[in-house]
Amino acid sequence: MYVSVKGGERAIAAAHKLLAEERRGDPEVPELTLPQIEQQLSLAVTRVMSEGALYDPELAALAIKQARGDLVEAIFLLRAYRTTLPRFATSLPIDTGRMDVRRRVSATFKDIPGGQVLGPTFDYTHRLLDFDLAEPKPVAAPDAEESEPQAAQPMPSVAAILGQEGLLEPEEPGDESAPLTDLTREPLSFPAGREARLQALARGDEGFLLSLGYSTQRGYGRNHPFAGEIRMGDVTVEIQPEELPFPIGIGEIEVTECQMVNSFKGSKTKPPQFTRGYGLTFGHGERKAMSMALVDRALRCRELGEEPSSPAQDEEFVLYHCDSLEASGFVQHLKLPHYVDFQSELVMVREMRERAAAARKAEAAE
Amino acid sequence: MDGAVGLGSSEMDLPPEQAARRRWMSVLARASAAELETAVGAVRGALGGLPLYRLIRRPEVGMTMVRARAGGTGQPFNLGEMTITRCALRTEGGQVGTAYVAGRSMRQAELAALIDALLQDPARQPQLLALVVDPLAQAQDLRRRRRIARSAPTRVDFFTVVRGEDRT
Structure with a gap:
């Protein structure tokens, strides 16, 4: 208390x-x-x-x-x-297939329709400190080639390509009218649906999810992941205001998406095929999106007939501990004065010591 | 192309007047407050003044939950919220203008609602579409294509190298 x-x-x-x-x-x-x-x-x-x-x-x-x-x-x-803002609307699901893509790579196919676009990435940098950045510098004018506007190229998702052969499990919309868990309005309950898991992971602490994802790669719930596709860019957000008979675009947001493709031996009900883990973040959050996709796949173990045996596959463990707000709050509350709590513990430890000393004395006397 | 004017997923079968309003509302939502100030200035000049209006719903900041789909195409889930601002007003001519715009600019929402109201007057609509909406849509499309173009030089062709010991 x-x-x-x-x-x-x-x-x-x-x-x-x-x-x-x-x-x-x-x-x-x-x-x-x-x-x-x-x-x-x-x-x-x-x-x-x-x-x-x-x-x-x-x-x-x-x-x-x-x-x-x-x-x-x-x-x-x-x-x-x-918590101080009212909620006016819920968007239509954003369509990442129609993203204005500024980065898109696949580690599974080198020739993908729409091509591979490295975009602004730390990958392939030497990770040497750049002392040129130590002092502010005037900005160079962009190359003529760079500023030439380009039409967006269609970039079908890599999942769609693999899906055509039936080699990859499909992601179907399911029952669109079914109520959707919203963790901002209701607490977690178990077993959690995939939609609740994805929302929790999307809000989850990057460091925690990174380590859990890493643990699956090192053998704690191994699921053989490949980065099927990572894409980053802008998507339009549409809402359906109650006073209008049609949805409207309200603007764009930057998002990063990771489609993890995992090998799967098959189960009693499913043929051998690739299975999927999904990661999505606001902004350019590649490490987080990849970690989220690894953990999403690990948490799907039960539905895929895999025996959960590792921390990343333990739904309650992962979802109850991934939120930095809750974790930080509970750890940091230990700093607040606990004088009364501690007093009672102190009294108890003193009593236990006295009893133990008395017992030793009695033993020695016998 | 639909996407060029800020409409996302849904190609919809709408009556033409609704499809037109859907397009211009989406274009106005993407314009900055400064761009809309300029546009309203141009409208004032073209119409010889702006009609009076009364706020039905004063500009108000709130949020929308942003939904996405598992795997990009699957079951919907709640990704997180974003700030939006809404406004509704009625002009002295009786047109009701509405705006929902991303972010927290009350001025942007009010101006977008005003232009939405003006555009609903059939007599002025073609003139205002040409004066305000089409130029904004073109500017937005250009910005969008410029942004994509900056990544174009980073397009890469990976090729796999056959290792010596595998060669026959």
Whole structure:
């Protein structure tokens, strides 16, 4: 039981003032602006939007600034802010097949319709510190070739190509009218449906999912993954306002999608074929999307007739522990005063020691 | 092409007037507040003034849940929310304009709703489509194609190399 304490208001106010000064740092150094964070720390913005489960780059940049770059704290701030907003609508499912693709690679097929486009990637960089970045530099004008506008090329998903031969399990829409779990409005319940799992993983902590995904590769619930396709770009979001007889586009969001393809020996009901894990994040979040896809596939073990034996396959373990807000809150609450709790523990330990000493004495006397 | 004006998935069989409004609302939603200010300035000039209007629903910031599909094509799930702003107004001529736009710009929502109302007057519609909506749609399409074009030089052809010991 946690018993609250009172007092310390003045110290708390002073601590907050000190925090504000530390956040600002040396006043001789120019203050960060939100556009700077949004533009130049865009992958931090991506992570905060994804795990904060709210797409708004400017708000995410503000959260990062306020949190002094502590992304888990920034995610907390964004989650707290969203509780102040009403929900006007639920979008139609976004169509990632019609994405304006700026990066798209497949590790399973080298020749895919629409081609492979590396886009802005850290892959194939040497990971040597670039000291040219240490000082601000004027921006070079873009190449003529680069600025020439291009028509979007159709890029059918790699899953669709494999699916044509029946080698890959299909992903069918199912019953569109069935109610959908929404973890912002209802708690997790088990067994969780795939839609609840995917929502939890989409909001889940990248580090936790990365390690779990990695554990499946090292043998804890092995499922032989291939990165069938990773694509990043912009998709249109459409909503159906209640006062209009048709859906309208409200804008675009950047997303990253990972289609993991996993080999599968077949079961009593399914022929041998490739199975799938799916990852999707707001913004450019490739490591997160891949980790999510690995864990999604691991959590599908029961429906595919695999015996769950590893942490990544344990639905309750994964879903109850993947949220950074809950995990950080519960770990960090240990810092708060527990004086009354601890007093009772202290009394108990003293009594136990006395009893043990008495018992030893009695034994020695016998 | 549908996608060029900000309509996503659904090709729909709509009566022509609804299809037209769906298109222009989607174009207006993608325009920035600054672009819409410029557009409204042009409309004022062309019509010799703007009609008075009354807000039915003042600009309000909220969210929409963004849904996606497992595997891209499968069962829907809730990915996360995004901020949106809505506004509704009625002009003195009786047209009701509505806007839902991504983000938190109240000005953008109000101007988009105003232009939506003006466009519903059949007498002005062709003129305003040509003056406001078509140029915005073209600018958006160009921006979109420029963005894609920046990735074009990173297109790659991987080839597999037969290893020595495998060669016959």
